[in-house]
Amino acid sequence: MCRTGQQPDPHDPYDPHDPHDTGDDKAADAAFAALLEDSAEELYENAPCGYLSTLMDGTIAKINATLLGWLDMEREAVVGRMRFTDLLTVGGKLYHETHFAPLLRMQGEISGIALEIKRTDGDRIPVLVSSVVKRGGDGEPLLIRTTVFDARDRRAYEEELLRGRRAAEAARGQAEADRARLQDALAVLQQSLLPDTLPSIPGVETATHYHTASPDRLGGDFYDVFPLDGRRFAFFLGDVCGKGPKAAALTSLTRYTLRAAALHDPDPVAALTTLNKVLHERYAGSGDPRYCTAVFGTLDPDPATGQLTVHLASGGHPPVIVLRADGTACFLPTPGGQLVGVLPSARFTPATTVLAPGDTLLLYTDGLTEARTGPDRTSLYGDEALLAFTAGHGGKPPHALIKALTGLLDSFGDGLDDDTALLALGIPAADHPMRNTR
């Protein structure tokens, strides 16, 4: 912005009307004059940084006293006798030849390069070097002007930063390795809570799927299918409260208790009642009450009719779905079944159904029905939606139903934040080959 001539410039020293032109200013002027005595030559020689000028081949033509002092060298030993690179460590020389010199040639200047200069006594001084190429009138490069800054303090600081960074990188690597190991261990443990393989049941196809919400946490869902005697089989699927190691211990206790109880008395209500006693006895007085929900049942195939009679009972678990060959799907109600392990004696609700070829029984945990859907992930998927989805797969064998449901779970994305177990048992229709999958 330009001033107009309307007002006198307050900083004009010749303005007789300037009220600031006092004795103090005269003292300042004297100090300023003294500074002017600091000749350019004096400033060059004793500047707080090193200066040197070299020919284009690096031969030192001029060097200031500051830099000579740092190097502990005599001017006569340096000027016309040494090249700039002779002042550097060997590593610095290599860096100069591979980075510094080419860049300087290409750009005509370079700044802030970290190098080390060697003193006569062998000591090294970390420095920051900047250079510019001075050119003649015809553009021909004439010489290189270089400034050298003492970077001892700064380099020490940078080394601290580097050390810190390396330590952080090492710690991060260690943490990642630990996490990977922990995840491996958890995966093995999780696997141990589920059956390796399901037994093959004549005329019946089984299919399962287990979705783990977080690889860092042991899930709390479980299922199993196992033989009772030469003819009948038992199955269960459930959900223990909580997650993590304590939930895993509860799952383990639940699985083995149900297996043992079923061998003793396969009646579904009896098996759940035994489980209830065991869990209540174990946890009710522990100060850490724990419980589970479960469906337990038996399968009784009739080779004569090709039908399968299912007796089951539920303790607080969502009702199973019966999917008929004709595409109708309905819940098999088990109202009033109580949570397993909370009360000293709990009530469990039995139910029975018969499956014909093409029919499938679906058991699931509430991770599926409580998946959050909708654009803002606020509504739950729900029982009715599941029933409708299942009905759309009527007549398909269990593995096809599980495959469709797995796709449904995937489609929930981050709306699926709980573990989910699926177990489908059915009699394939005559036109579907049978297979057992998990």
Added chain:
Amino acid sequence: MDIARRNNVAVTGNPHGRTVVLAHGFGCDQNMWRLTVPALAEDYRVVLFDYVGSGRSDLSAFSENRYGSLHGYARDVVEVCEALDLRDAVFVGHSVSAMIGVLAAEAAPERIGALVMVAPSPRYIDDDGYRGGFSAQDIDELLASLESNYLGWSAVMAPVIMGNPDRPDLGEELKNSFCATDPDMARVFARTTFLSDSRADLKSVRVPTLVLECSEDAIAPREVGAFVHRAVPGSTLVTLRATGHCPHLSAPEATNEAIRGFLAGLR
């Protein structure tokens, strides 16, 4: 894979001339040849590229395993030659690239018909009866020098330099970008370069070869130039009056004259 993009390949010059491939050494990138290209462009087709890990190459293609050996860099050369389907090209390699060219010519003899080795050294570290000019400690010092300029590499700037092969103007403005290299990749290239020993490969060279050395070169001293000349059968040695390791930048006229003279003498 798009090799032209991976290695930031640029083709210029006379499309009807014999192809000359210019290969940069450790440190900077193909910009090192900016004073050489104009001297060749009229008569020759000129190919420029950056090794993976340098310049504006695709850094995601870098692997410590592959580029831990000069053979990995030689594969870059062969793959560039294959991508352009070059036959009988002249390979001009600066510094460590001279040795990379020897390995590439051995691997793909039909593609490389002559070599120009600019300031070559087959081994940098002194050995029994051989003087490369450096000790193992010196090389450690170089690695430390790279490390102390670590902070000069900006993780913010890198994607701008490296990630815009379609927009070279973006990187062009950035100072020092020709020699800005990811520190981890620079360390690998430095180790591979300065710890290599390619002396035994020299005698396998079967193509006309020009050895260009500088009169004063801190990295490749004259006795190393003489060693290379003796070891490469039938090679020609030219000593340039030049100081430093980059005669194509510090003495471009003399360097270009020597290269053009050699090219003119090829059949």
